[in-house]
Amino acid sequence: MRRLLESRVDDEDRSLFVAGVKDSLPLLTGIVPFSIIVGITGVEFGLTAIEISVMSALAYAGSSQLAAIFLMADNTTIFLVVVTAVLINVRFAIYSASMAPRFQSLSWLKKVVYSFLLVDTIYALSMSRFPERKAGRSHWYYFGGGLALWSFWTLGTVIGAGMGVGVPESFPVDLVLPLVFIALLFPILEGRPSAATAVVAGGVATVAAPLDYNFGLLVGVGCGLVVGVSLNR
Numbered sequence: 001m002r003r004l005l006e007s008r009v010d011d012e013d014r015s016l017f018v019a020g021v022k023d024s025l026p027l028l029t030g031i032v033p034f035s036i037i038v039g040i041t042g043v044e045f046g047l048t049a050i051e052i053s054v055m056s057a058l059a060y061a062g063s064s065q066l067a068a069i070f071l072m073a074d075n076t077t078i079f080l081v082v083v084t085a086v087l088i089n090v091r092f093a094i095y096s097a098s099m100a101p102r103f104q105s106l107s108w109l110k111k112v113v114y115s116f117l118l119v120d121t122i123y124a125l126s127m128s129r130f131p132e133r134k135a136g137r138s139h140w141y142y143f144g145g146g147l148a149l150w151s152f153w154t155l156g157t158v159i160g161a162g163m164g165v166g167v168p169e170s171f172p173v174d175l176v177l178p179l180v181f182i183a184l185l186f187p188i189l190e191g192r193p194s195a196a197t198a199v200v201a202g203g204v205a206t207v208a209a210p211l212d213y214n215f216g217l218l219v220g221v222g223c224g225l226v227v228g229v230s231l232n233r
Helices: 002-006 011-044 049-059 062-073 078-089 091-103 108-116 120-132 139-163 173-188 192-207 212-232
Strands: none
Touching: 011 049, 011 062, 011 120, 011 139, 049 062, 049 139, 062 078, 078 212, 091 108, 091 120, 091 139, 091 212, 108 139, 120 139, 192 212
16 A cells, blocks of 8 residues: 555646545545444444454445454354355445456556456445546546445444444445435436336335345346346447
8 A cells, every 4th residue: 555655756747646536525424324333233242442443444334344353143053154244245246347457567566556456336426427527547546436435434433332332223234325325326327227226126126025045136136137238239
């Protein structure tokens, strides 16, 4: 990370980095509350404040972190904890495939850092803004937004772990991130293929939600991809 920041950056790259940071700030209204909840939940289920804070900073994946916390609280084997986290996060492989052409010419260090910063919010934000950015330089926009989101996510977890109190049952925890994703979805719905992809993927994932191990999400994504590719052709 230090070497990446110390590399030569011209004014245009710096402006793209700052633009990424600024555009990510509105997303914090969903990211920070959710990260605080993750911190509180981890402490309530037996992890220390340091453990949940380090876990959040290194894992950087809210849904899989919560699933792992619940499983560990039930004394589940580490194998099942890891498999569950991988299944929940397998969508990032799809994100990576769609973003790879943008980062293909970068150094291995930048690719490692950028892959670590890849989450739903920065993916949706970047994909909606990349067409506006100069080809070959847009990765600085991604880096600025991704670094800002990771920093506040980690800070929110630390705050939640420090609070160590229960969340009122009336607080709509499950609605925090879905509302953020819905807000991010509309800017990238351009034309019939993307709209149909979103409708099919969301509908199938909702119907298949009762499936174990989060398979409903994978089925929805798969169906959406088939529809999107077919309509584009």
